[in-house]
Amino acid sequence: MKTFRPRNAYHVSSRAHRLDPRQESRRSLALVMLLGLATLSVMATTQTLSAQDPKTVHVYSPR
Numbered sequence: 001m002k003t004f005r006p007r008n009a010y011h012v013s014s015r016a017h018r019l020d021p022r023q024e025s026r027r028s029l030a031l032v033m034l035l036g037l038a039t040l041s042v043m044a045t046t047q048t049l050s051a052q053d054p055k056t057v058h059v060y061s062p063r
Contacts, residue, residue, distance in 0.1 A: 019027070 018024075
């Protein structure tokens with residue numbers, strides 16, 4: 001025996017927690033900026049450590 005379930009019964013709760021487009025856009029921008037800052041920080045740290053250690057091996061692909 002089948003029980004009747006509305007087609008969108010599972011999607012109601014997920015829609016309740018959605019952000020409005022403006023807030024979602026701000027959070028996306030903040031996340032992109034944070035990831036960019038983290039990337040720059042890692043690159044700067046790597047470059048600094050590389051400059052301090054003269055025995056660092058740089059691997060380049062032969063051309």
